[in-house]
Amino acid sequence: MTAIPGQTIRFATVRPETGLAVLSAAEVNDLCVAQNSIIYGLFRRCALAVLTSGINSDDARQLFEIYKDFDVQFEQVDRGIVLHLKNAPATAFVDGEIIVGAREHLFSVLRDIVFVANDLSATRLLEVSTSDGISEVVFRILRHAQLVRPGVQQGLAVCWGGHSIGQLEYEYTKEVGYQMGLRGLDVCTGCGPGAMKGPMKGAAIGHAKQRIRNGRYIGITEPGIIAAEAPNAIVNQLAILPDIEKRLEAFVRLAHGVVVFPGGAGTAEEILFLLGVLSHPANVDHPLPLIFSGPRSSESYFLALDSFIKSTLGQDFSERYEIIIDDPAAVGRRLRREIDTVLIHRDEIDDASYFNWSLTIDSRFQHPFPATHAAMAQLELRRDLAPHELACNLRCAFSGIVAGNVKEEGVRAVETHGPFELHADRDIAQALDSLLRSFVADQRMRLPGQVYTPCYKVVG
Numbered sequence: 001m002t003a004i005p006g007q008t009i010r011f012a013t014v015r016p017e018t019g020l021a022v023l024s025a026a027e028v029n030d031l032c033v034a035q036n037s038i039i040y041g042l043f044r045r046c047a048l049a050v051l052t053s054g055i056n057s058d059d060a061r062q063l064f065e066i067y068k069d070f071d072v073q074f075e076q077v078d079r080g081i082v083l084h085l086k087n088a089p090a091t092a093f094v095d096g097e098i099i100v101g102a103r104e105h106l107f108s109v110l111r112d113i114v115f116v117a118n119d120l121s122a123t124r125l126l127e128v129s130t131s132d133g134i135s136e137v138v139f140r141i142l143r144h145a146q147l148v149r150p151g152v153q154q155g156l157a158v159c160w161g162g163h164s165i166g167q168l169e170y171e172y173t174k175e176v177g178y179q180m181g182l183r184g185l186d187v188c189t190g191c192g193p194g195a196m197k198g199p200m201k202g203a204a205i206g207h208a209k210q211r212i213r214n215g216r217y218i219g220i221t222e223p224g225i226i227a228a229e230a231p232n233a234i235v236n237q238l239a240i241l242p243d244i245e246k247r248l249e250a251f252v253r254l255a256h257g258v259v260v261f262p263g264g265a266g267t268a269e270e271i272l273f274l275l276g277v278l279s280h281p282a283n284v285d286h287p288l289p290l291i292f293s294g295p296r297s298s299e300s301y302f303l304a305l306d307s308f309i310k311s312t313l314g315q316d317f318s319e320r321y322e323i324i325i326d327d328p329a330a331v332g333r334r335l336r337r338e339i340d341t342v343l344i345h346r347d348e349i350d351d352a353s354y355f356n357w358s359l360t361i362d363s364r365f366q367h368p369f370p371a372t373h374a375a376m377a378q379l380e381l382r383r384d385l386a387p388h389e390l391a392c393n394l395r396c397a398f399s400g401i402v403a404g405n406v407k408e409e410g411v412r413a414v415e416t417h418g419p420f421e422l423h424a425d426r427d428i429a430q431a432l433d434s435l436l437r438s439f440v441a442d443q444r445m446r447l448p449g450q451v452y453t454p455c456y457k458v459v460g
Contacts, residue, residue, distance in 0.1 A: 044070070083110075157259055158252075174199070176261075189218075191235050248274075371399060381422065
């Protein structure tokens with residue numbers, strides 16, 4: 001049944017599944033006495049996002065306008081907490097009761113927002129200046145969310161791809177997920193629709209056939225994107241990282257292998273982040289399989305992406321990934337074999353199999369990039385930069401485009417001041433503009449049927 005925006009449940013009380021809140025008495029008290037605090041405002045926005053899962057929209061401001069009367073109040077009970085929802089989206093309820101998955105996601109949001117705000121305060125996050133310190137923050141957030149699990153690992157495949165893909169590409173992501181599930185692999189995505197949902201759905205069927213009852217479908221998001229890409233219903237473990245850089249690090253630290261499906265600017269950002277990290281001299285011999293895959297109709301997308309990477313970063317970068325077209329079983333077999341190699345390697349070097357501590361991440365890939373007009377205009381996209389520096393700056397460029405497309409602050413900035421300007425050497429500008437034009441032509445910047453107005457201008 002298609003979700004209908006606008007319908008609400010006037011009042012509902014929601015309790016944690018265990019009857020015990022994930023918060024301490026002090027944390028609950030802080031929330032109850034600070035209903036207008038920054039923490040509360042952030043939680044309210046993220047709570048609304050997870051309760052609208054299934055609504056076909058990637059416009060955060062439109063979502064907040066549709067449910068402008070939504071509110072949530074906290075009540076402290078027996079050293080725990082209950083949530084009182086007012087005018088909550090009806091799509092999160094069945095016969096007046098909140099759907100179990102929606103309730104889990106709601107309290108996952110509460111857990112992570114409060115943990116970052118209190119245990120990992122904004123001041124402490126700002127003070128973290130070393131690469132190891134930032135990685136420690138990422139680890140603690142994931143550990144608090146119970147996403148790092150010591151012991152025997154079945155293998156976790158991180159899947160990236162667009163939220164606005166067509167039906168044929170979506171069906172292909174399901175088939176690849178199915179092939180991975182048959183081989184016992186768990187799945188981690190950005191938790192939203194499209195290429196983030198398909199692999200989970202397919203893996204769930206593969207797991208069911210293999211009688212795997214503890215399959216993991218991990219969703220990793222951030223406050224700025226969650227309203228545009230609300231967690232899909234299959235996600236059974238959700239974590240909200242403070243910003244896109246920590247979100248990307250969480251992906252690569254958890255991953256035993258990565259599959260990239262067709263996508264848009266966000267997918268390009270993810271690819272450039274990973275390729276930039278893998279290009280670090282300390283990671284030359286670090287095994288982490290990276291596969292680009294899609295149906296035959298998507299081959300031109302990967303050829304354009306491959307051409308962009310080679311023309312801007314060089315041939316060496318293209319050797320870190322493999323392109324497999326229209327063969328889901330081959331992806332599954334290849335990934336299973338390569339992930340087994342990764343797990344053996346982790347054991348041989350005495351690294352944790354559940355969190356990739358040995359991967360070196362340059363701090364330039366870890367510090368938040370502010371998607372402002374000034375920051376975008378000042379990005380150095382020059383041929384004389386070292387390849388890993390150019391990869392970092394290109395990643396920031398795509399991050400800004402994502403912000404201008406779907407993040408509330410970025411959309412507002414573009415509406416106020418016009419499109420972001422990116423200044424690049426002529427050949428880099430041409431390659432970047434060509435890739436972005438192909439994304440627009442293939443409707444990869446917006447959900448199908450929506451008109452896209454570019455939030456950027458490439459100057460070279």
